[in-house]
Amino acid sequence: MNLKQALEKILSEYLIEKESNSFSGNTLAEFLRSELPKIISNLLGVSDRYLVKGSAGKGVWTNVPWAAVLDKTVTDTPQKGFYLAYLFCEDGSGLYISLNQGVTDLKQQYGSSVRNALKVKSSDYAAQVPHNSPGVLTGPINLKTSQRMGLGELYENGAIYSRHYQTGALPANSELEAHLSEFIDLYLRIVINQSSQQSSTIAEDDEDGLSVEDGTRLREHKRIERNQKLAKKAKELQGYICKSCGFDFEKKYGALGKGFIEAHHLTPVSTLKGKKIGLDPKKDFTVLCSNCHRMIHKTEFVDRVEEFKAAYVVV
Ligand SMILES: [Zn+2]
Ligand SMILES: [Zn+2]
Known part of the structure; x- marks a missing residue:
């Protein structure tokens, strides 16, 4: 047949x-x-x-x-x-x-x-x-x-x-x-x-200690941040200095670091579940250096940079 x-x-x-x-x-x-x-x-x-x-x-x-x-x-x-x-x-x-x-x-x-x-x-x-x-x-x-x-x-x-x-x-x-x-x-x-999207930006230790469900949400979060159009727009609007610690890639690395920063999506990971996700590059994203970005994901302040800064960042 x-x-x-x-x-x-x-x-x-x-x-x-x-x-x-x-x-x-x-x-x-x-x-x-x-x-x-x-x-x-x-x-x-x-x-x-x-x-x-x-x-x-x-x-x-x-x-x-x-x-x-x-x-x-x-x-x-x-x-x-x-x-x-x-x-x-x-x-x-x-x-x-x-x-x-x-x-x-x-x-x-x-x-x-x-x-x-x-x-x-x-x-x-x-x-x-x-x-x-x-x-x-x-x-x-x-x-x-x-x-x-x-x-x-x-x-x-x-x-x-x-x-x-x-x-x-x-x-x-x-x-x-x-x-x-x-x-x-x-x-x-x-x-x-x-x-290819997933493996390029999720390091194994980022998912350490997370439940399967939270790991999935982290990947969703990362996928949104990797939306090239949104990330680029967020960086253009918010500049290239880390909003948390003030790190400036250009100052540290010269021309190599010019225009380098990471876009971070501010929707709290817990509410990615089903709720409407804000995607405004101005208010739903921030810009962070690579260190602050990885650290903020380890805290409960994923969506609150000021509180993260006050609690953890030694300036
Ligand atoms: Zn930083
Ligand atoms: Zn992020």
């Missing part, structure tokens, strides 16, 4: 099975769990990098069945990170291939503002890796979901790039396979982009 036949099988049989047959021992559910992932794996070739999973639900039928390709350097579960998925519309009208996000994890992290968080993250991913190709959709998709805040609705908002296929009008198998490799390429580009 090729990819097209497998997808068509699910499109034509899923609703009938879901509505009239029990989940336990169901052969279509088993097909989603093992056959479809096998077909996809074979198309990806021999690779240690990818894990392919599929599901029709856990114990009960899900409204939006899926099969996902996970890059193991990013995630080993579709509950977190970002990955590539085939998502079937709840009403059987079609399916998407979609570069999507681990919605379960984000739901725990962001609560009721998860939809917005997903959309913001999605456009952020898309901005990192621009992709224009006929038929490729950017942003939210429509899985015809009925359940508010259900997994399906979250997948709708978590979509980064997608292609839609309508039931009864799927393209040729060769085209479906070409789309799969297109999306694998996109996925990889985003992965590489992410990790």
Whole structure:
């Protein structure tokens, strides 16, 4: 069975099975769990990098069945990170291939503002890796979901790039396979982009002693500070002298240090969780020397330079 036949099988049989047959021992559910992932794996070739999973639900039928390709350097579960998925519309009208996000994890992290968080993250991913190709959709998709805040609705908002296929009008198998490799390429580009950003500015000891959750927030914070446009603007507006200790790179290093300073984002790490993040280069950022920047992150005054200075900085 090729990819097209497998997808068509699910499109034509899923609703009938879901509505009239029990989940336990169901052969279509088993097909989603093992056959479809096998077909996809074979198309990806021999690779240690990818894990392919599929599901029709856990114990009960899900409204939006899926099969996902996970890059193991990013995630080993579709509950977190970002990955590539085939998502079937709840009403059987079609399916998407979609570069999507681990919605379960984000739901725990962001609560009721998860939809917005997903959309913001999605456009952020898309901005990192621009992709224009006929038929490729950017942003939210429509899985015809009925359940508010259900997994399906979250997948709708978590979509980064997608292609839609309508039931009864799927393209040729060769085209479906070409789309799969297109999306694998996109996925990889985003992965590489992410990790190069992360490893270049996060030193291991910066994360020492932090919980996984705080480490993640620190990385988010760093990612915002690395937004070149914002950081550059903040530095232009606020100058190149450390707001905490007065260090002047140019004075110390001459021409080499001219125009060198680090932008620091003032949103307290604890409120990065779901709340609207201020991104005004004038009031939501400050400028610090590299030492003060690393030290302030070790204190509770991450968003209050004056208090950090009073408590810790010997001038
Ligand atoms: Zn300083
Ligand atoms: Zn910072």
